[in-house]
Amino acid sequence: MLLSTKGDYGVRALIDLAKHAGEGPVQRSDIARRRQLPESYLDHLLAQLRRDGFIRSTRGPGGGHELTRAPAEITLLAVLECLEGSLAPIGCVAEANRGGESMCGQSWVWQGIYDDMRKRLEGITIAELVEHERAHERAAVANYSI
Amino acid sequence: MLLSTKGDYGVRALIDLAKHAGEGPVQRSDIARRRQLPESYLDHLLAQLRRDGFIRSTRGPGGGHELTRAPAEITLLAVLECLEGSLAPIGCVAEANRGGESMCGQSWVWQGIYDDMRKRLEGITIAELVEHERAHERAAVANYSI
DNA sequence: TACAATGTCGACCAGATTAGTCGTGAATCC
DNA sequence: GGATTCACGACTAATCTGGTCGACATTGTA
Ligand code: FES
Ligand code: FES
Numbered sequence: 443m444l445l446s447t448k449g450d451y452g453v454r455a456l457i458d459l460a461k462h463a464g465e466g467p468v469q470r471s472d473i474a475r476r477r478q479l480p481e482s483y484l485d486h487l488l489a490q491l492r493r494d495g496f497i498r499s500t501r502g503p504g505g506g507h508e509l510t511r512a513p514a515e516i517t518l519l520a521v522l523e524c525l526e527g528s529l530a531p532i533g534c535v536a537e538a539n540r541g542g543e544s545m546c547g548q549s550w551v552w553q554g555i556y557d558d559m560r561k562r563l564e565g566i567t568i569a570e571l572v573e574h575e576r577a578h579e580r581a582a583v584a585n586y587s588i
Numbered sequence: 589m590l591l592s593t594k595g596d597y598g599v600r601a602l603i604d605l606a607k608h609a610g611e612g613p614v615q616r617s618d619i620a621r622r623r624q625l626p627e628s629y630l631d632h633l634l635a636q637l638r639r640d641g642f643i644r645s646t647r648g649p650g651g652g653h654e655l656t657r658a659p660a661e662i663t664l665l666a667v668l669e670c671l672e673g674s675l676a677p678i679g680c681v682a683e684a685n686r687g688g689e690s691m692c693g694q695s696w697v698w699q700g701i702y703d704d705m706r707k708r709l710e711g712i713t714i715a716e717l718v719e720h721e722r723a724h725e726r727a728a729v730a731n732y733s734i
Numbered sequence: 735t736a737c738a739a740t741g742t743c744g745a746c747c748a749g750a751t752t753a754g755t756c757g758t759g760a761a762t763c764c
Numbered sequence: 765g766g767a768t769t770c771a772c773g774a775c776t777a778a779t780c781t782g783g784t785c786g787a788c789a790t791t792g793t794a
Pocket of ligand 1: 532533534535545546547548549552596
């Protein structure tokens with residue numbers, strides 16, 4: 443498994459923040475409830491996202507979390523690398539891409555797959571995921587109203 | 589990390605067997621030495637490869653392991669799925685592809701990446717990896733002789 | 735037939751990772 | 765001062781990884 447729940451949960455959280463952008467800070471408990479995440483685990487993910495500058499948090503009553511950038515400027519690649527570390531499919535590729543050297547004769551295969559994946563993920567933003575979700579909601583409503 | 593050492597080691601072992609195909613059974617100890625693998629760990633991988641019909645083994649003096657098919661008919665995808673199980677980048681995709689259903693709104697991203705990767709891996713055979721390795725060896729020799 | 739070579743199988747193990755929980759404390763607002 | 769909310773680190777149970785080891789089965793050869 444390339445991704446743990448961290449990446450998935452973290453992206454879900456950012457989508458939630460993006461959907462409520464401009465409405466002031468969003469609370470951990472609301473994100474957790476709406477996105478079905480364990481709240482105290484989400485805490486760790488938000489901490490990491492904050493450290494890497496994706497969100498800003500405020501304490502006290504009425505506090506919560508907000509995006510620091512426009513959703514369209516947050517790529518899935520950036521989020522996932524923040525939460526998961528390297529997305530390299532195998533150890534040697536991860537090391538190679540930060541200066542290492544030793545690989546066996548198959549590593550070109552994995553390097554290719556890695557490059558493809560990064561390119562894909564770099565082309566998808568949180569804004570697009572929000573739009574995707576909205577479209578899905580509209581479709582569900584339309585279906586129900588018929 | 590999508591792949592553990594199992595996949596990498598197993599592919600290395602099959603490359604070794606392919607390189608010595610037609611010369612009778614190849615012994616575990618020889619594979620381990622040539623490919624720099626821990627012999628007793630390699631044992632497990634060979635067992636799995638045997639169970640899935642990639643190799644046949646014979647005991648006793650002069651025994652060892654051999655491929656059951658031509659190297660050009662063994663895809664990297666098949667080998668890796670034998671040794672690693674599903675290569676799905678995230679759990680929900682693995683379940684979806686064997687009949688499950690529940691996914692969150694991002695799973696289409698991972699499904700796409702998964703499909704790409706499988707297609708790539710299906711197009712690479714052990715024979716090609718052997719050829720790749722031979723080309724590399726020739727290049728090294730040429731470089732040395734200059 | 736005895737023995738050596740070889741594969742087969744399962745038990746066992748230490749360390750890392752995953753997916754959390756919990757408690758204490760700090761900031762903020764009222 | 766008290767309520768609310770985030771911040772941070774300690775702790776944990778379960779699982780996975782990357783092995784090792786020992787007992788045993790099979791086969792070729794002297
Ligand atoms: S060591 Fe990286 S592919 Fe083999
Ligand atoms: S649950 Fe599979 S991508 Fe979110």
